[in-house]
Amino acid sequence: PLQSVKKIRKKQLTSSRKIILIKGYHGLFGLAVNSIKAIQKISHHLREYTIVVYSADQIVVDYCNSIKKKLDLKFQIYSNNTNLTQKEMYELFSKAKVYIGISKSDGISTSLLESMALGAFTIQSNTSCANEWILNKKTGYILPPDDIKLISKKILLAINNNKQVNLAAKLNWNTIVKRADSNKIKKIIRKIYN
Numbered sequence: 001p002l003q004s005v006k007k008i009r010k011k012q013l014t015s016s017r018k019i020i021l022i023k024g025y026h027g028l029f030g031l032a033v034n035s036i037k038a039i040q041k042i043s044h045h046l047r048e049y050t051i052v053v054y055s056a057d058q059i060v061v062d063y064c065n066s067i068k069k070k071l072d073l074k075f076q077i078y079s080n081n082t083n084l085t086q087k088e089m090y091e092l093f094s095k096a097k098v099y100i101g102i103s104k105s106d107g108i109s110t111s112l113l114e115s116m117a118l119g120a121f122t123i124q125s126n127t128s129c130a131n132e133w134i135l136n137k138k139t140g141y142i143l144p145p146d147d148i149k150l151i152s153k154k155i156l157l158a159i160n161n162n163k164q165v166n167l168a169a170k171l172n173w174n175t176i177v178k179r180a181d182s183n184k185i186k187k188i189i190r191k192i193y194n
Contacts, residue, residue: 002117002176002177002180004086004087004090005090005114005117005118005176008087008090008091008094008118009094009117009118009119009173012094012095013162013166013169014097014119014120014121014165014166014168014169015097015162015163015165015166017095017096017097017120018048018049018050018097019049019050019051019052019092019095019096019097020039020046020049020050020051020052020096020097020098020100020155020159021052021054021092021093021096021098021099021100021115021120022035022036022039022051022052022053022054022099022100022101023035023054023055023099023100023101023102023103023109023111024053024054024055024056024057024060024061024077024078024079024080025055025057025060025080025103026056026057026059026060027057027059028104029103029104029105030057030102030103030104031102031103031104031125031145031146032053032056032057032060032102033059033060033063034102034145034146034148034151035100035102035151036051036053036060036063036064036067037148038100038148038149038151038152038155039051039073039152039155040067040071041148041149041152042152042155042156043071043072043073045156045159046073046159047072047073049073049074049097049159050074050075050076051064051073051074051075051076052075052076052077052078052092052096053075053076053077053078054078054082054084054089054092055078055079055080056077056078056079056080057079057080058079060077061077061079064077065077089114090114090118093114093115093117093118093119093120094118094119094120096115096118096120097120097121097158097159097165098120098121098122098123098155098158098159098165099111099112099115099120099121099122099123100123100124100151100155101115101122101123101124101125101128102123102124102125102143102145102151103125103127103128103145104125104127104145105127105128108128108129108132108133109124109128109129109130112124112128112130112133112134113133113176113180115172116133116134116139116140116172116173116175116176117172117173117176117180119169119172119173120169121140121158121164121165121168121169122134122139122140122141122168122172123140123141123143123151123154123155123158124140124141124142124143125142125143125144125145126142126143126144126145127145130142133175133179134168134172134175135171138164138167138168138171139167139168139171139172139175140168140172141154141157141158
């Protein structure tokens with residue numbers, strides 16, 4: 001619901017945020033370990049960031065724990081046993097500079113829409129419907145899920161291009177208001193069925 005998002009949506013510019021948020025599913029559909037490996041490659045550029053991983057499967061929790069001391073990175077991990085409320089999830093998205101959702105397969109990801117609505121710059125695998133919502137290379141990056149080197153490169157581009165992430169936040173919010181407002185969608189559906 002856009003009303004709840006509006007209440008949480010921060011006035012803080014995306015460029016001033018210091019969280020990289022990662023969807024932690026790994027297994028049947030998710031490839032979160034690829035996201036973490038991409039972070040690993042560029043860890044020396046991320047010292048001032050906190051890497052927040054949510055809905056982390058055990059393999060992801062173990063992987064993060066095995067590398068965080070070695071890389072001297074700040075991790076905050078919410079395992080898939082942690083039931084974050086919708087408000088807590090919105091808070092995370094509203095504090096993230098970059099959101100990364102890498103998977104083998106996905107429809108329209110709720111996390112993608114939440115990242116767009118709450119101003120996080122989106123890096124999403126090309127296995128979802130992201131191309132229907134974001135403009136690749138302008139309002140987000142849509143990437144092959146197995147190309148860890150490219151994911152790393154795009155994370156670096158996002159954290160270093162303040163102008164782009166701030167513009168993307170504005171454009172993505174406009175897209176969400178236009179296309180994801182439940183009241184507008186109800187009117188369209190009523191027209192179809194009447």
